[in-house]
Amino acid sequence: MEWILKTKGIINHYNEKIHTGTQPIRILNHMNVYMFTNTHPDFATELETTIDENKISKTININYGETKINRTPYIKNDDRAIHLDETFLSYLWCVCHSIYTIYIQEIDFPKSNAKIGHEHYKLDGEILAKAYQLFDYAKSLIVVFTKWDVENLPNPEIYLAENRNYIEQPNGFYTEAIKFILCHEYTHAIKHIDKVNAGVYENSHFIEFEKEADFDAIELMKKGIFPNKINELYVQIGITIGILSMFFFKAKTNGTRHPNTEDRLVTALEQLNLDVNAPSWGLALIGLRLWSDQFELNLKIDEKLDDKDAFYHLIKQIKDMNA
Numbered sequence: 246m247e248w249i250l251k252t253k254g255i256i257n258h259y260n261e262k263i264h265t266g267t268q269p270i271r272i273l274n275h276m277n278v279y280m281f282t283n284t285h286p287d288f289a290t291e292l293e294t295t296i297d298e299n300k301i302s303k304t305i306n307i308n309y310g311e312t313k314i315n316r317t318p319y320i321k322n323d324d325r326a327i328h329l330d331e332t333f334l335s336y337l338w339c340v341c342h343s344i345y346t347i348y349i350q351e352i353d354f355p356k357s358n359a360k361i362g363h364e365h366y367k368l369d370g371e372i373l374a375k376a377y378q379l380f381d382y383a384k385s386l387i388v389v390f391t392k393w394d395v396e397n398l399p400n401p402e403i404y405l406a407e408n409r410n411y412i413e414q415p416n417g418f419y420t421e422a423i424k425f426i427l428c429h430e431y432t433h434a435i436k437h438i439d440k441v442n443a444g445v446y447e448n449s450h451f452i453e454f455e456k457e458a459d460f461d462a463i464e465l466m467k468k469g470i471f472p473n474k475i476n477e478l479y480v481q482i483g484i485t486i487g488i489l490s491m492f493f494f495k496a497k498t499n500g501t502r503h504p505n506t507e508d509r510l511v512t513a514l515e516q517l518n519l520d521v522n523a524p525s526w527g528l529a530l531i532g533l534r535l536w537s538d539q540f541e542l543n544l545k546i547d548e549k550l551d552d553k554d555a556f557y558h559l560i561k562q563i564k565d566m567n568a
């Protein structure tokens with residue numbers, strides 16, 4: 246565990262004996278399961294009972310392979326097994342890194358430096374440029390698979406100790422985002438699949454199921470916030486980026502079986518009872534701006550407003566666009 250104390254030089258987490266897969270995201274696969282199982286203090290015990298009672302598959306299946314994202318995470322209705330594409334996992338980590346780094350470099354550090362009166366927090370053009378490059382890589386995985394350029398781009402497997410904050414913070418958000426996805430699918434497994442299998446359901450029912458899956462997932466995760474709140478930011482940011490990551494697949498936010506993505510985002514942020522200064526508002530602004538640029542939607546962030554008000558102002562523009 247000497248890497249924990251390292252301040253200089255290369256950190257490489259790969260161990261061929263324990264890490265399956267070919268993409269650098271492989272080093273976090275075990276952590277995902279551990280974090281999910283420990284969503285809150287009683288969850289491991291709850292899982293043992295519910296897995297049995299609801300005949301949920303005990304394994305979380307990763308579809309390994311160097312292919313584009315074939316499917317976003319899902320649970321099968323017959324064997325109740327959750328499936329995640331390895332490439333989707335890579336995509337999600339890249340989105341976590343990019344949105345966080347762009348937020349830190351473009352919103353958070355400049356704001357803090359202005360308050361202090363000098364550049365206490367280092368603005369780093371190269372780190373920022375690479376965050377944009379990594380975001381481009383993430384989007385490219387939706388269309389075609391190419392290998393992650395681990396020599397030149399940030400990744401969780403091999404990196405410089407000097408830049409560890411820009412890797413290890415996103416690791417924390419990523420595992421919470423995965424936890425949100427797994428808790429969402431878990432809710433489908435225990436509450437919805439029987440109903441779906443039993444009969445014909447209208448699309449409106451599916452939308453209700455989706456809302457309930459998001460709601461229960463967030464409640465499960467809120468239950469896991471420690472009394473000293475040491476993990477609260479990770480939970481909040483993981484959920485925020487987890488939902489933001491759904492935007493970059495298409496220009497439209499509406500679906501027949503899912504609530505509109507902007508509604509899922511608003512509902513989640515409100516359910517988290519965020520403080521007006523919580524980073525999630527600014528992170529959401531960055532995510533929605535990247536989406537607007539991607540599809541040339543021309544959304545305008547009002548710089549005069551604080552992040553929370555600017556967020557609601559953006560949401561209104563998305564609503565008007567959909568109307």
Ligand SMILES: [Zn+2]
Pocket residue numbers: 429430433455458
């Ligand atoms: Zn769902």
